Amino acid sequence: MPDKKKIVVAYVEAGMGHIVTAQAISDALKKYYSDKAEVKDVYFFQQQGDVKMVAFEQGLIEQVKLSNKVKGWGNVWFKAMQIGDNPQKLLHDIHETFFKNVKETSFELFSQLQCDIFVCTHYIPIHFACEYKALHPESKMKIVTYVPDNNVHGWWDNRVDLTITNNEKATQFAITTLGFPPTNIKTVPLLAREAIKNATADKQLCRQKFGIDPDAFAVVLADGAYASANMMSCTKELLKTDKKITILAIAGKNEKAFAKLQEKIDNEEIPDNITLKPYRFLPDAYELYCAADIFVTKGGPNAICDSMFMHTPVIVNYCATPIEEYTAKLFCTTYKCGKYIRTKKAIRQQIERWIDNPEPLRKLQQNTLVFDVNSSGEKNIADLLMKL
Numbered sequence: 225m226p227d228k229k230k231i232v233v234a235y236v237e238a239g240m241g242h243i244v245t246a247q248a249i250s251d252a253l254k255k256y257y258s259d260k261a262e263v264k265d266v267y268f269f270q271q272q273g274d275v276k277m278v279a280f281e282q283g284l285i286e287q288v289k290l291s292n293k294v295k296g297w298g299n300v301w302f303k304a305m306q307i308g309d310n311p312q313k314l315l316h317d318i319h320e321t322f323f324k325n326v327k328e329t330s331f332e333l334f335s336q337l338q339c340d341i342f343v344c345t346h347y348i349p350i351h352f353a354c355e356y357k358a359l360h361p362e363s364k365m366k367i368v369t370y371v372p373d374n375n376v377h378g379w380w381d382n383r384v385d386l387t388i389t390n391n392e393k394a395t396q397f398a399i400t401t402l403g404f405p406p407t408n409i410k411t412v413p414l415l416a417r418e419a420i421k422n423a424t425a426d427k428q429l430c431r432q433k434f435g436i437d438p439d440a441f442a443v444v445l446a447d448g449a450y451a452s453a454n455m456m457s458c459t460k461e462l463l464k465t466d467k468k469i470t471i472l473a474i475a476g477k478n479e480k481a482f483a484k485l486q487e488k489i490d491n492e493e494i495p496d497n498i499t500l501k502p503y504r505f506l507p508d509a510y511e512l513y514c515a516a517d518i519f520v521t522k523g524g525p526n527a528i529c530d531s532m533f534m535h536t537p538v539i540v541n542y543c544a545t546p547i548e549e550y551t552a553k554l555f556c557t558t559y560k561c562g563k564y565i566r567t568k569k570a571i572r573q574q575i576e577r578w579i580d581n582p583e584p585l586r587k588l589q590q591n592t593l594v595f596d597v598n599s600s601g602e603k604n605i606a607d608l609l610m611k612l
Contacts, residue, residue: 229261231609232339234268236346238284241526245345245372248417249609252602255418257610264339268349272333280326284348291544292447292522298545302377311378315351331356334365341609343368347379354383366612370415370605373525375550378402385612388605390414391554410608412601414529421597423511425534430515436470437499441579444516444536446474446509446527454542454568456481458520461568463488463498467579470499472512477505510534517585518578520571523548528555528562532595537588538562539571561591 233250236242246265253263269281291298305311319327330352334342342365344350353367367384374391376398387409389395395411398404424430431438443462447455459473475482485502494500506512509527513519514534521527523543528551531538539562540552552564565571578585 228259229341229610230264230337230339231261231341231343232264232266232337234266234342234344234346234349236268236284236344236349237281238346239288239524241372241524242345244417244526244530245370245415246343248415248420248600248602249343249345249370249605251418252606253609256603256606260610264337266333266337268330268333268344268346272329274329276325277329280323288544292542298548302546305378312381315347315379316355319348319351319355327352327355331359334363339365341366341368341612343370343609345370345372347381350384351379351381354381358383368609368612372415373547373551374554375547376402376404377547384408386410386608388412388608390601410604412604412608413599414532414595415602415605416529416533416597416600417602419508420510420530420533421600423508423514423534425514425597427514430511434472434501434512434515436472436501436515440468440470440499441575442470442472442516443518443520443575444472444474444512445520446476447522447542454522455520456484458541458568458571459485459500461572462575463494463500465572465576466495466497467576468497469575469579470501472501472503472516474503474506474509474512479504517582518575523552523564525551529595532559532561532592533597533600535589535592535595537585537592539574540564541566541568541571559591559594561588563588 231253233246235246250263250265253261269277308314334356342353350369357363357365369380369384369387371380371389375394376389382402382404385408387404389411392411395409398409399406428438436442445455445458455473459471462471473485482502482504488494489500510530513531513536516536518539519531519536520539520541523540528538540556543549543552556562556564565574
């Protein structure tokens with residue numbers, strides 16, 4: 225029997241979207257090819273316990289927080305990407321100067337891993353892998369990108385052996401504009417990790433799990449892991465409504481935001497017609513999305529994707545980068561599974577209209593049914609990897 229393929233799935237925290245999609249790929253490989261593949265999950269910047277590597281990842285997290293908190297910050301970064309009209313050269317120069325020590329430590333990690341296939345959902349380890357392979361032509365390592373966003377930007381490296389996207393428009397843009405070889409890029413459906421597949425998508429059962437009134441109109445709000453965009457301000461606006469409503473506010477890893485919400489409850493500042501339920505970071509947040517009638521969130525691709533699989537429509541209230549603008553357009557305009565509403569007052573007024581007349585919201589919910597966990601793309605990715 226031939227040796228198992230050694231496949232490394234690399235995890236990077238820069239928002240949780242890069243992690244949950246990597247997890248979906250790893251789960252699929254272990255489920256469908258455990259007899260043919262030895263799968264190793266690696267937290268790329270934490271694996272070696274190197275202080276510089278850990279600090280570098282923390283810097284990525286801080287940039288995500290700033291993009292959410294400071295309007296326009298993410299757009300500045302994307303404009304900077306175009307300096308010199310060659311994003312790949314710029315990425316090379318940045319990591320050859322300011323972060324050369326991180327790049328060299330990454331090379332040591334690749335040397336230690338000695339894998340057949342390296343898979344990552346973040347562009348920086350992918351860039352390091354391509355640079356390593358260019359310096360070590362003897363390496364047989366295949367490099368695979370899964371782009372967790374709904375579009376492809378110039379810092380995704382086109383030297384990889386395989387790039388995988390989740391929609392055909394992203395694939396065509398990568399080929400025609402970014403020079404990706406057509407033979408090395410594939411499109412699969414949106415991913416659903418194993419936890420999503422095993423989750424209940426029954427609204428009433430999810431309401432029972434979280435102790436939510438089965439008859440109330442329920443709104444879940446989240447900003448991703450760090451609650452640094454509009455979750456708090458939208459929650460405060462919804463507290464002004466005179467409608468009967470349950471507000472499910474996910475503060476994530478933002479302890480300050482959670483404490484402020486809990487303080488409002490403790491001080492009995494919540495009107496009688498409103499139930500406010502704050503939450504810290506929830507591994508099973510997708511079941512809370514399912515319990516709700518509408519999910520109010522920023523344009524993060526993966527939280528919206530989870531909500532689609534739970535068949536709950538969305539209101540996108542903020543987009544930190546062009547990536548998120550594209551995501552908002554895709555799900556709200558193309559797929560017609562939600563609305564992009566930028567002002568807090570308009571969000572409250574729209575929700576009040578749906579409470580009075582739920583039919584338009586039911587139509588949005590009906591459109592989410594096109595997203596089926598049984599037809600998601602992680603098995604396709606596992607098949608593609610094994611063909612390498």
